[in-house]
Amino acid sequence: MKFINLLKKELSELINVQMIASLVMIVAMFALIGSVASDAIDDIKESTKTAKINIIDRDETEFTDELISMLKDTKGVTLKEFNTEGDDYAELLKANKVDNLIILPEGFTETFESGKTPRLISITRMKSASTMSNVTSGNDSAIYMINDVIYDIITKNAGLTEEQVELMSSPVEVTENTVVDDKSAEIASGSIISKLSFQSSFLPIVIFMLIMMTTQSLMNAISSEKIDKTLETLLSAPISRGSIIGSKMLAATIIAIINAGVYMFAFSKFISTAADPDIVEKAVGTLSVDDALVKLGLNLSAADYVLIGLQLFFTIMICLSVSIILGALANDAKSAQNLLLPIMFLAMVPYFVSILMDINELPTVVKYVLYAIPFTHTFSAISNLSFGNMGLFFGGLIYQVIVFAVCMFFALRLFKSDKILTISLNLGQKSKFKKKKGQPEDE
Amino acid sequence: MEKVLEVKELSKQYNKVLAVDKVSFDIGAGEIFALIGPNGAGKTSTIRMISTLLTPTSGDAFVAGHSAKDEPEKVRECITYLPDEAGAYKNMVGLKYLQFMAGLFFTDIDKINAAVERAKGICCLGDRLNDKIGTYSRGMIRKLLLARAVMTRPKLAILDEPTSGLDVLNALEIRKTIKKLAEEEGMSFLISSHNMLEIEFVSDRVGIISKGHLLLTGHIQDIKEKYQAANLEEVFEKVVNGNEVH
Numbered sequence: 001m002k003f004i005n006l007l008k009k010e011l012s013e014l015i016n017v018q019m020i021a022s023l024v025m026i027v028a029m030f031a032l033i034g035s036v037a038s039d040a041i042d043d044i045k046e047s048t049k050t051a052k053i054n055i056i057d058r059d060e061t062e063f064t065d066e067l068i069s070m071l072k073d074t075k076g077v078t079l080k081e082f083n084t085e086g087d088d089y090a091e092l093l094k095a096n097k098v099d100n101l102i103i104l105p106e107g108f109t110e111t112f113e114s115g116k117t118p119r120l121i122s123i124t125r126m127k128s129a130s131t132m133s134n135v136t137s138g139n140d141s142a143i144y145m146i147n148d149v150i151y152d153i154i155t156k157n158a159g160l161t162e163e164q165v166e167l168m169s170s171p172v173e174v175t176e177n178t179v180v181d182d183k184s185a186e187i188a189s190g191s192i193i194s195k196l197s198f199q200s201s202f203l204p205i206v207i208f209m210l211i212m213m214t215t216q217s218l219m220n221a222i223s224s225e226k227i228d229k230t231l232e233t234l235l236s237a238p239i240s241r242g243s244i245i246g247s248k249m250l251a252a253t254i255i256a257i258i259n260a261g262v263y264m265f266a267f268s269k270f271i272s273t274a275a276d277p278d279i280v281e282k283a284v285g286t287l288s289v290d291d292a293l294v295k296l297g298l299n300l301s302a303a304d305y306v307l308i309g310l311q312l313f314f315t316i317m318i319c320l321s322v323s324i325i326l327g328a329l330a331n332d333a334k335s336a337q338n339l340l341l342p343i344m345f346l347a348m349v350p351y352f353v354s355i356l357m358d359i360n361e362l363p364t365v366v367k368y369v370l371y372a373i374p375f376t377h378t379f380s381a382i383s384n385l386s387f388g389n390m391g392l393f394f395g396g397l398i399y400q401v402i403v404f405a406v407c408m409f410f411a412l413r414l415f416k417s418d419k420i421l422t423i424s425l426n427l428g429q430k431s432k433f434k435k436k437k438g439q440p441e442d443e
Numbered sequence: 444m445e446k447v448l449e450v451k452e453l454s455k456q457y458n459k460v461l462a463v464d465k466v467s468f469d470i471g472a473g474e475i476f477a478l479i480g481p482n483g484a485g486k487t488s489t490i491r492m493i494s495t496l497l498t499p500t501s502g503d504a505f506v507a508g509h510s511a512k513d514e515p516e517k518v519r520e521c522i523t524y525l526p527d528e529a530g531a532y533k534n535m536v537g538l539k540y541l542q543f544m545a546g547l548f549f550t551d552i553d554k555i556n557a558a559v560e561r562a563k564g565i566c567c568l569g570d571r572l573n574d575k576i577g578t579y580s581r582g583m584i585r586k587l588l589l590a591r592a593v594m595t596r597p598k599l600a601i602l603d604e605p606t607s608g609l610d611v612l613n614a615l616e617i618r619k620t621i622k623k624l625a626e627e628e629g630m631s632f633l634i635s636s637h638n639m640l641e642i643e644f645v646s647d648r649v650g651i652i653s654k655g656h657l658l659l660t661g662h663i664q665d666i667k668e669k670y671q672a673a674n675l676e677e678v679f680e681k682v683v684n685g686n687e688v689h
Contacts, residue, residue, distance in 0.1 A: 001550040002550065005543060005546035009532070013532065013535075228531075229526065229529050230532060232496055233525070234547075236523070237519060237548065238519040238548055240516065417498070418498055421491070421497070
């Protein structure tokens with residue numbers, strides 16, 4: 001009953017209008033970005049299907065006429081011809097009110113007929129540094145098609161049959177196979193990597209958010225009791241210190257899970273609206289990617305998810321135990337913020353490393369330094385379980401349990417001792433009065 | 444007189460600093476005892492040890508017969524503590540704060556409600572109890588905290604600087620409340636203060652502490668006569684300065 005009373009108070013302190021508003025904002029923001037990105041992707045896909053080619057023919061030969069005529073006849077191509085003079089490319093785009101332009105320069109046919117490689121000029125307007133705003137298939141498609149047409153003309157002139165032409169275009173048929181340990185599947189490894197990275201792209205974000213929010217919640221809960229001078233009143237009430245710290249830990253965990261859940265939901269919404277399903281489906285070979293994952297043993301079973309959950313649980317527990325110590329050290333809001341930095345650093349390093357590279361492939365010293373950070377094992381959990389590195393997974397889990405036990409031992413010792421009231425790290429501001437070591441403010 | 448608090452040779456050492464050195468005194472039922480002394484004299488350390496917040500280096504304090512060292516949870520059931528410059532949860536409404544604090548002392552909802560009703564009567568904050576504590580003035584917070592400290596009818600209420608930072612009228616009101624609770628309900632108080640006027644007005648006995656040593660205890664009238672002093676301030680000056688000379 002007393003514990004519930006404490007837990008209710010902790011939750012009411014943590015769940016406030018600002019927190020709810022920020023969560024709503026996050027969901028709305030991800031949904032909005034997803035929708036905008038989705039529209040942009042639709043535009044790109046549409047432009048891929050209907051290539052808009054703008055062309056200036058300055059060679060004006062039968063060959064270039066035939067080339068343009070063949071491009072016009074190609075399905076999905078909208079071709080516009082211009083006759084503007086001049087070499088100022090910006091002016092050419094402006095005068096013709098287009099964003100991309102192909103110029104077949106004078107001598108194009110002559111060069112081709114002399115057996116040399118003819119040169120054409122491609123002009124594209126760059127509007128911004130954004131990836132999506134610069135994606136335009138007009139010139140790329142035009143160049144690809146012109147190459148194709150010239151290739152056809154050369155092969156026809158050489159008197160080759162259609163079969164020979166096809167053989168020349170793809171002389172070797174590749175059956176791609178991917179092997180994981182002793183299992184293999186008929187699929188390109190690139191497809192598997194695309195699918196896996198697509199699937200696991202948001203879990204590290206959720207882990208990172210969980211680490212940061214759990215730590216921040218409990219640190220604030222403890223440091224604010226010290227800063228607002230409510231801790232002494234609470235500690236002198238007839239309730240055990242274990243209950244006080246337990247209620248704070250549970251409330252911080254509940255809030256962290258709510259936050260992680262909302263982030264996960266918002267991010268999955270973003271992925272589902274913004275991501276192009278073709279990105280994954282494009283690379284499908286004779287086997288579907290999902291089937292290939294099962295065949296290669298890369299799909300996660302229910303037991304694997306339980307193990308990931310277990311590791312996530314110990315990650316949160318480590319954060320909570322460390323937060324008790326850090327929260328007790330803070331004696332003002334600035335100190336509390338500064339004390340959060342080491343945790344942020346320890347979470348960010350494995351977060352970025354796990355996204356960019358395989359930790360096991362790193363040099364030995366770097367690898368062990370990373371493994372010494374308990375959060376590294378959580379970030380690499382999916383990879384370890386997927387690729388059957390069970391020794392690494394369970395080694396990491398045992399290491400996390402040990403780190404948690406050590407941190408919790410010191411945290412409880414600190415909270416149950418006089419030090420919870422007497423120690424502090426004055427990181428927020430310069431101390432006005434020098435105190436003797438270990439002595440409280442007022443004796 | 445039944446002893447509510449017995450402090451026996453209580454000491455506290457912080458690394459090389461001996462903050463409290465073998466302090467002994469006692470408080471009877473319905474008595475108001477004031478611990479007075481200059482800054483850094485050891486008042487707060489003594490109070491914190493009695494409140495079970497700090498562990499004594501040696502000696503012990505017994506509240507209603509329970510040892511602060513060996514039975515801290517039993518002691519906490521018998522006391523309430525109002526720290527110097529104590530705050531309350533700013534985002535909490537006054538009434539919720541009282542309910543929350545009462546819920547730490549009782550599990551029975553009737554007892555919780557009774558304690559809250561009593562606190563409402565003592566603090567006299569009326570409808571402001573429905574407002575967030577963050578909107579309260581310093582005086583209002585102190586009244587709320589005093590009401591919180593006495594609403595559970597503790598055997599011993601420990602008040603560190605109960606009127607610090609308050610204006611004359613608010614301070615007077617709080618002193619009257621303390622005196623009334625001791626006289627009418629037999630509640631015992633251990634008060635720490637710098638304000639000699641307040642101590643003379645409110646307390647029955649005083650203890651003067653300096654540099655961790657309890658130099659003197661006694662009834663105010665008796666010690667004034669002993670030191671041939673007009674008021675407590677003069678006694679304080681003579682005792683503390685006299686101790687420094689010798």
